[in-house]
Amino acid sequence: MLKIAKERLNELYAAISNAMELVLPVKKAGEVNFAMWAEGKEVSLETLKTVKSPKDTFFPQSENMMKFKTDGKNIEILDIRAEKAPTVLFGVRPCDYKAIEVLDKVFLADPVDTYYQNRREATTIITLACAKPEESCFCKVFGIDAAAPAGDVATWLDGDNLYWQANTEKGEALTALVKELFAEGGEAEVSAQQEKTRAIVEKLPFATLDLSRLSPKTSTIYSMTLLGRK
Amino acid sequence: MQDVKTEKKEFTPNIVAFCCNWCSYAGADLAGSSRLSYPANVKIIRVPCSCRVNPMFVLKAFQQGADGVILCGCHPGDCHYVTGNYYTRRRMALLYSFLNYMGIEKARTRLEWVSAAEGQRFSAVMNDFVKTVTELGENKRLTDLRVKEGE
Amino acid sequence: MKDVELKVVERAKALLASGEVARVVGWKKGDFCFDPSPAVFESVEELDGLVYNWFCGANLSKYLIEISKKEGKTAVFLKPCDTYSFNQLIKEHRINREKVYAIAVECLGKLDVEKIKAKGVSMIEDVEVVEKEVKVATAYGTETLHKPEVLLTKCETCQKTHQVKDEEIILHERPARDVDRFAEVAKLEAMTEDERFAFWKEQLSKCIRCNACRNVCPACSCVKCVFDNPASGISAKANDAEFEEQLFHIIRAFHVAGRCTDCGECSRVCPQNIPLHLLNRKFIKDIDGFYGEYQAGEEAEGKTPLTSFTEGDVEPNDAVDGEAK
């Protein structure tokens, strides 16, 4: 477990974006959305949920898949697919990360969507645990632990520090790049926050959402295939 | 002949002119027959009446790379379809004011009443409009960049 | 507010039970206290779910386009701003007036839950408003907020009165207020062209083309919208080129110009909180300036500013910001 003071987060962002493209929640024209980091941009990690989910990084609302050029009567197809630059997706909430996993089941299964795959492999996902879930949160009912997110790197944020825990090789590789900015420790603060978060999650209105509201047939399909629960 | 000009030496504006068949188109014809020249980058589209021009056409012109759009019609009261140009006047007054509100330079949009007998005036208006738009420079605000790159 | 809600539920049940109406259009309770949604109630039991509280901002008149085609009469609760949209739809023959029983319901302004949350209040359980104080009961205790700061944007400048009513449920008079609804527009007009372009470029770049504004707008109720019709030539849906958003919003604003009643629904539902009402209000301000005061929806017949003219109208080349310059 590593930690870094909140005040030095800007240095972390700068360090990451030297090596790779950094995408994280940025406040622009009054709304917080995932956007490319640049010096001076107002990063807003406290906002629980961005307006649009981070899905755009892998599955954009619209993209140019190919171009064609007409010259007189003949048409020429241009393959404009470009290799996605190595990217870091920072600040992904646990529920969004589960959504990305669900997307993986769809796009990475045979026949693989190469556009999606290209972006997915080039991206290191840093998840950010929730400290203050809201009444509309329903992570519990889908077996998502808001306090202990998966992802290449898991992070927690409290009043003073950002706590950093790499989970996969990608996570390790990224950590190596920015290791010197961090100090060791922080397990205690993290578990304390986890306690609090889980307590709140229990009390959320949707904690005991009854899926049978959906018709029985669909709820089984839903839980079996998409959530991987056998 | 390479009909697509690769790079543009100095900026020459691309102007779309909507002319109503009964007055301004005839005015343009008269300007032509009287050899009253105006720059070649003005291209005229004939419409039955100025009231046929939908704000969509003006926006489509800008999207496709036009640098200036001018709409010509009969003088109010002379419209061949009695009231056509009165509606045009209201629609374009609101549209032009709104485009300016969105930050589009006011001088890029223009409306002129030109009768069939005013060849002189037609040529003068076009010369003036091209000069104005050339000073403004290329239209970068209300245009679809994808179209500009020639896709 | 609770007293008004009781009266609403009571009248709805009476009308439905007596068979005077075949259905009631109102707001049904959502998962929380702040998210009631428009609903059609066809039985007295269902009416237990009918609510009328500080978050019923939705304008119900647009739903009547389809519902008034059904058999039997429909009762509907209309706030002052909704009645203008209702009238405008009557003028355009989209609602069959005889098949609607309009109940004018009192409205002292509705609250915006996002503005409440923006003030750091969360886990909201209930809301009570007394005069200018808003008491928000949450899981973490009660917060008190100043009402004008958490009103829906469209209610901040509202000076509307009921234009249509077969019956009325008004228990508290609304204090008349004198407020300039064009102040924001004037501020934008005062900017330079570059500043205005930058402002709208930033705002419209947020647009994700979800069409919420179009789907909620009473004036934007075409059987088949140009943006859904490939034959229209402008039916692009992608949101990756800036111009598409400009085109969409300019054309939408133009299509409703002279018909928009300034009900503010578009801004209320925009997920990216783009101040769309400032677009429509620009047209309204210009129309008032160029052609004289006009409030769409005040009458249910007659021409709109864009389908009438006078010989002396202002010339487009010098028509700017509501005057001839």
Add this chain to the structure above:
Amino acid sequence: MQRIGVFICWCGSNIAATVDVVKVAETIKNEPGVVFAANYQYMCSENGQQLIKQAIKEHNLTGIVVGACSPRMHEATFRKAAEEAGMNPYMVEIANIREHCSWIHKDMEETTEKAVVLVRTAIAKVKLNAPLMAGESPVIKRALVIGGGIAGIQAALDIADAGFEVDIVEKNATIGGRMAQLDKTFPTLDCSACILTPKMVDCAQHEKIDILSYSEVEEVKGFVGNFNVKIRRKARYVDESKCTGCKICMEKCPAKKGANEFNMGLDNRPAIHIPFAQAIPNVAVIDPEQCIKLKTGKCGICQKFCGVGAIDYEQKDTFVERQYGAIVVATGFKPIALDNFNEYGYADNKDVITSLELERLMNAAGPTGGVLLRPSDKQHPKVITFIQCVGSRDSSGCGKPYCSKICCMYTAKHAMLIREKYPDTEVHVFYIDVRTPGKNYDEFHRRAVEQYGVDYIKGMVGKVYNENGKLMVQGSNLIDNEQITIESDLVVLATAIEPEPSVRKIATLLTASIDTNNFLTESHAKLRPVESPTAGVYLAGVCQGPKDIPETVSQASACAAKVIGLLVKDKLKTNPCVAQPDENMCNGCGQCANVCPYGAITYVDKEFRLGGGKTEIRRVATVNPAVCQGCGACTVTCPSGAMDLKGFSSKQIMSEVEAICKM
């Protein structure tokens, strides 16, 4: 797949001089959809059209584009050619590469490039053309002539002789117009009344002609073949059917002080009067501003003395509504007001008169019984000076920029008649140029100079001022290069003429285009001089431009020929480019009918199948193709684009925009 043929015209050298026509044809050859491209010297010629017909058959073309002159010139020619080759005439588009390109740009490369763009734009449009069928609408076999001067009379007589009913609407109490006020006419010195009144009588007696005197056109609706006109019959206070024209009322009427308009106000006439002896209809009329009975309620003498009881003080304006197939505008002219020309002293000297006033002074029925006497002291003028171009050819803005065409001839006529009747009178004429184009015109002018010794002085007049009873005409003599002043007893101003002011209202009613000098604009200056661009409206006389009587009469007969050509047809082809609503998309919101100037749009409830056996009744718009003129106002008011215009559809125009902007 589209098979489009493109024909680039040289137009002799008009296009080929500045447009590389061969390169244009080559470049267009590889446009998508183009299967045939050719260029030829004269596409509008017989073998040019043959080229088109042949190409259509050989390459079974689906659409053609002709890069040539303005569609307003030869669109019909090329459409007819295509039709004869079996192609729908509306699959033809014209690229105007002459008036809008070759004639106004110099640099060859730039002009050629623009020509390519214009042709490419026309191709974009033709690809989206749909074959259209022209509709038909019935023709009402009756013509309306507005204005009862010589132009209106001649047109009415010719139309009526062809067996069609004609109504003449004349603003004044009698037909005859300006010509009735003239004494003699050039170049033959015929007496004006002698050649005019027989035609007036013919009109009155012709069973096919109905004269609506003292009436004005109030409202015009409809279109060629189907005009619906509302005519206001002004209150005459005299019953036309009873009055026998005995004129007793004129003698007895005490209110004698009215200015006699017929004599240009040089003498007076009673409140109740018949304008002149040969007036048609020979019926009195009461001037309401002057009649004591109508103003104060007292008097009523004329009613007592009227033998047939024709006087009726209670008469009100009445309205008549009639249908017509064609309308001839013959509203005539009037001399311009001279308030901007006080340097000639017209306002303050009674003896400075206009030529028309001179006509009345010399006319036997005029105020002085035909004896030429000065208006001030009724003395015979010894020295008369004419001043030409008063208010004509004036670019200063006070007068008219155009030449009024008839003044040189009528001044020569006046000078000749005066010298012949009063040989001792000195006649001087200040002129800039003497313009006498026409048969026997210059010979007429030569006689005035050589045989009658009229002193023509080439030079302008600076001032006319009164000095102890004499009118001093101060001007320059450019030939002898000196300033001269002529002491004259009478000064005649050859005043510019302008169309009747009421023509502007008529033009608006008929939606006929009119220019800044109030002359009605003809459809084409050389090829269609008597037709207004508005179909079914024809122009005769000075309302279309300054002209003399021979030209006016020939124009009137030309109009008659055109009208007869129209009324002979039972059915007229209507313009197929009309609005067409798409019922599936129409909201039935009623906005389009608000903007339709012709009331061509109505709404019906129609049943639509929703699938699954369910149906729905929806209110949708319908357009009457016979009434719609295809302006397109409704297509823009319709938000969903359900209303579109055939021939100029939204998609077509947008494809043209795209073609233009795709540099």
